[in-house]
Amino acid sequence: MNPLTDVDRGQCPEHFSFGTSFADHMFTQKFNQEFGWHKAEIRPLEELRLHPGASVLHYSQEIFEGLKAYRRTDGGINLFRPDANATRFNRSAARMVMPEVDAGLHVEAIKELVSLDRAWVPSGDGSSLYIRPTMIATSPKLGLGAANNYLHYIITGPAGPYYAEGFNPVSVYVSHEFRRAVKGGVGEAKTGGNYAASLFCSEDAAKRGFTQVLWLDAIEGRFVEEVGAMNICFVYDGKLIKTPALSGSILPGITRDSLLQLAPTLDYEVEESKLDIQQIIDDISSGKITEVFGCGTAAVVSPVGKIAMKDKEYVINGGKTGPVASKLFETLTAIQYGVIDDPFNWIVSVD
Incomplete structure (x- = not known):
């Protein structure tokens, strides 16, 4: 060997x-x-x-x-x-x-x-x-x-399977003191320094019992950017999927792009826009946001069951995986494994 x-x-x-x-x-x-x-x-x-x-x-x-x-x-x-x-x-x-x-x-x-x-x-x-x-x-x-x-x-x-113990929600900690990247910097490049810069806060979040860090913009510390090594999406009323618009400091995820194309074929609406973290928290509290999930190559879709900001926790969908995240995960992975047809010509066979 x-x-x-x-x-x-x-x-x-x-x-x-x-x-x-x-x-x-x-x-x-x-x-x-x-x-x-x-x-x-x-x-x-x-x-x-x-x-x-x-x-x-x-x-x-x-x-x-x-x-x-x-x-x-x-x-x-x-x-x-x-x-x-x-x-x-x-x-x-x-x-x-x-x-x-x-x-x-x-x-x-x-x-x-x-x-x-x-x-x-x-x-x-x-x-x-x-x-x-x-x-x-x-x-x-x-x-x-x-x-x-x-x-x-x-x-x-x-x-092996990313979800060794099942498709379960993760918890996310909003970083207010530290920033991942700034517009005009290298945040949209997939370069090691971006990830090294996130380690301190990621380790701190883990010590607090959280799985991922939710990063805010570096200018105002107000707008949602991404989660750890994933992009982030918010589901409104089980129908509309909102995700932060690419700003130059957010990695343009391949999975993110795939889900934005796939979701409308499953009768979901999609929107890319600037998302204010306080508005997000208010919409979680009021029940307007019914699901939150991250997306990336490793997990494909990663449901978020809890977000913590300024030492206060906000639970989404009772801390359970929602139907939108489940449907997107099941459909995209079925395309990747060749279980269902690929209408987007995304698959390249190695046969």
């Missing part, structure tokens, strides 16, 4: 350790000013060798993506919107002054990598193969400025 993997592929999906178990191979390609992108290859998973002065280690010039491969009931494998992930990867690269990759090659590399390591794609309910494309600046350079050399790599690893 590859020394970097710690799981036997014969194990049941529930035994897979997400984020610490890796498949056998990786894709890599290098960039420099003379040759551009070159030396693209898939090879056995191995450790990276970096100069201690590599720019990524000192100035966080780095981006990444996250998507999944799903095992269909017929044994085939589906990718979900890899083209959209490639587009966002390049958008993040441009913001971080990094070279864009060939989106077509990027997607083909994912397909070939998943096909080669198809034995790692679990077949259990809710299980998947997580795919992590990454780009890092590798130039040994301690002066501040964009690097000249980069490494683009893709690794994968099996993941």
Whole structure:
């Protein structure tokens, strides 16, 4: 077995350790000013060798993506919107002054990598193969400025069901003292610094007994942005789904976009707008908001049963999962696993 993997592929999906178990191979390609992108290859998973002065280690010039491969009931494998992930990867690269990759090659590399390591794609309910494309600046350079050399790599690893104990609501803590990102900054880029900046508050929320942090805008501390590693949605009267409009400081989630397209086909209305946190709290208290849920690659849909703000807690839908979140989750995952037809042409087969 590859020394970097710690799981036997014969194990049941529930035994897979997400984020610490890796498949056998990786894709890599290098960039420099003379040759551009070159030396693209898939090879056995191995450790990276970096100069201690590599720019990524000192100035966080780095981006990444996250998507999944799903095992269909017929044994085939589906990718979900890899083209959209490639587009966002390049958008993040441009913001971080990094070279864009060939989106077509990027997607083909994912397909070939998943096909080669198809034995790692679990077949259990809710299980998947997580795919992590990454780009890092590798130039040994301690002066501040964009690097000249980069490494683009893709690794994968099996993941069991996100909801190990069922599709249950999480609790959310509203951060008033700390902010995740500011408009004009790098909040809309999928770069590691955004997540590192959230760790202090996330750990504090966990100590208080909450699962996620709800971030507010950095200018007024008034408008809802996103939750942890997910976008956030509010359901009014079981019919209208409201989510914060993209502002430049909110990650444009692929799952968010998918749900905004899917929801109207299920007879739900959708609205993207600026959402005042006090109005949200008032609407929860009055019962106008009947459900709240987060959405992202990992969980797809994550119901929220409780929001805490300024040491006061507000329970949504009796702390139970609501019908809108359930319907969206069931329908989108059915498309991802090939259980129902895909009317949006989101699925890319690896067969």
